[in-house]
Amino acid sequence: MDDITKLGLSEKGDMKLKRLQEENHFLDMRDAFRVGIALAIAFKVSPQEDNTKKVGRYNISQIDEDKSIETAINLLCDTQGVPTYRWAERLAEWGVAKLSEESESGQINFAKLLEDVSSLAKEH
């Protein structure tokens, strides 16, 4: 399977991404995309492909300019043979949904998320 060169989300995911920016949780949708991926990696999720159409495609350089995301995925994730950025897309879908959920109570509680992430990291 070849890797992708542009990253996007499902329509639902893209709407959530837009709302995160409109509601001033993030300055830029790319920030939310990136944070979504990182959150998913931190939560050790292993998302499956949902085969939906992807919209709002970003160039890889817009999301992962210095390849940190790529490095993190390769180091920390078992992508089950799925190419890195395809895996990144799946992680983003989960991550953006999670951020959207967190934003429903008003301000996203990053302090809580950081605590959760730190606890999870210590678990095997």
Added chain:
Amino acid sequence: MSNFTKDIAIQSLLSSVKEVAPDLSEDLIEQIYAIEKHNQFNGDEEARFKAIKVLIERYIDDQIG
């Protein structure tokens, strides 16, 4: 007015008579004082003044007569 102050008032008047007008009738002074005391709270200045004026006039009449 209490008896106490009434006494001091009359005493003050009679002392003053001896001092400033020894030939003045003490009786006249006491009569004037009696009118003033009777009228001190009724606020009828005119009645009081008239009563004293009549007293003075009668006294003068007696002196002339």
Added chain:
Amino acid sequence: MKLKSLTIKNFMPYKGLSSIDFPMDDSRNTLIVFGDNMRGKTSLLNAIRWGFYGYAYGRHLRKIPLNLLPNSEAVKEGDWEMVAQIKFEAAGSQYDLRRVARPKKHVAVIQKPEDIEVELHLQKNGAAVAGNLIEEEINQFSPEQVSRFFLFDGELLQEYEELLIEGSDHGKRIKDEIEKVLGVPTLTNGREDIRNILKLAQKQQAVEASKTKELESIAERYQEQETKLESLKVDLSSLTMSLRKTHDDRVTLDDEIEKYETVFVKKAQLDSFRARQKEIDSDIKAKTTERKMLVGDIWKDFLAPRLSIKRDSLIGEQQELNSLANENNKIKLLIEQATLANESSACPTCGTTINEDKLNSNRARLIELKSKLNDFKFDEERSFDVAVLIKTINKVLENKVGGRLVDLDSSLSSDEFNLSKIENNIDNLEEELKSYSLEQLQRDRQKRDSLFRSETTLSNELEQTSSLIDKTEVEIRALSTQMQPKETSRKTRAGQTIELCQKIYAVFDSSVERFRSNLKESVELNASLAFKEMTTQEAYSGLKINENYGLTILDQSNHEVQLRSAGAEQIVALSLIAGLGQAGRASGPVIMDTPFGRLDTKHRKNILKYLPTSATQLVMFVHDGEIRGSEDLDVIASRIGAQYEIKEVTPSHSVIQKR
């Protein structure tokens, strides 16, 4: 004189009928009425005042309009009749005084005092006293002019402090009131009446003199001075009235401003809150902007925990790899050395020939080392990769923003909370201040200040006019003397009247000051005795009286004690009352409203022991804060004839109950 009972109907907060029986026993002559503030204690005092004299006082001794006296709840129910009935005994007679107020017949809605008619009835020993003689009858025992000194309210205590200020207009008014109690007007009125008779006689003399040639010019000058004097007296009267009105207006405004002083304080608070609100708003904006910028980089913090663990693992691996690399290098070095040794049969250091056994041993060693190197598995590429990975992870972990973001969130939360509190405060204050016009209050302040300046100006003018009047009168007297024939036989009736009145005037004039001096001595002595009974301070030797009947405390060296506490002020005022009571009035009841406001326990006890001895009956209106139940009352338990309590039914309806 002794009060027997007070019965009131619909008077101020007392809806319907209420009554109090006064103790008649000489030894148990004290009545205590308990009541919290604003329940109706002062109203009872006013009931007695209204019963006797037909008026009631509000603040600053301003009369309350008649139409505002009836109980508001009764009025709402259409019951406008208001009654005060006082039964008392004096000079061996029994009196029943009844004052009734009702709406006039043709009046449908009461809006002003003139809409109400008042009837006054007095029975003496069961027989009605004629209406026109009632006032005279009451004045024998309880003259209105001196009523302030036995119907005694707390405000009076504070006014006594004015007496210490020599020359203050208010102090002068209180001094006049005191002198009425003491009977000074009998002499000053006498002096005034004689002066007026003298004037009439002098006028007559001037008329007679104008008919005599040699006295014509003197008579003319006399008339001029008389005219001038009349004009000055009119001015004086006008100035006095203006001053009084200005003073009253100023005091009224003072009251209003005092009431609204808190409004200015609240406005200042509101401004302060608004400024703070702006500050916090601005802070929140700045922090929110910073937060938004930081949030974009939070992804590093999310990756950090797992990446750190990974990095630690890689570092461990790197250490192992380094260790293997070192081992590898060591073997290589040994091989190098062994190879060198095998290449020559002589020692490279000293040149000696190496024996065969040694040579064989060297060869075997070299084979061994080569075999070891061959077996050695060192992944150099992996070592390089691990180093790169560690470097990459370190770069990702640089410049994390999580800590700062958490701080910002905490700070923002605190800011939001404080902002919310401040906004609540702002809302509350805005609501409170809604009904006030601050511009109007500011104008009132300015007006009050202007009135104060006018008072000073008018006072000065009054003084100047009085001074001119004195000068003119001296001139008139001199001219009158000039018009007087020297020989008695030539004196006219007017002349004789003048001569007599001048003597009588001199007697009264001289006796006024003599009388005042003797009275003050007496008041000072009695007040000092009362003071020493009531004070707890042994360092005080007594009291000294001033021109205005104000009293100062003397210490053991007879020096005036300059500064004194509010409590001491109260005791001095009570001492003055006692002193005046001894000197001035016929004996009678004293009715005191909240006399203990500023006193400590010890002073309260002393006063409670003393006061019942200073009057035929003592009636005290107190609230629970002033007298602590049985603890304070123990001191006068044997003197208490009755106790009552005022209880609130609604804010405009109180009842009196016997305790």
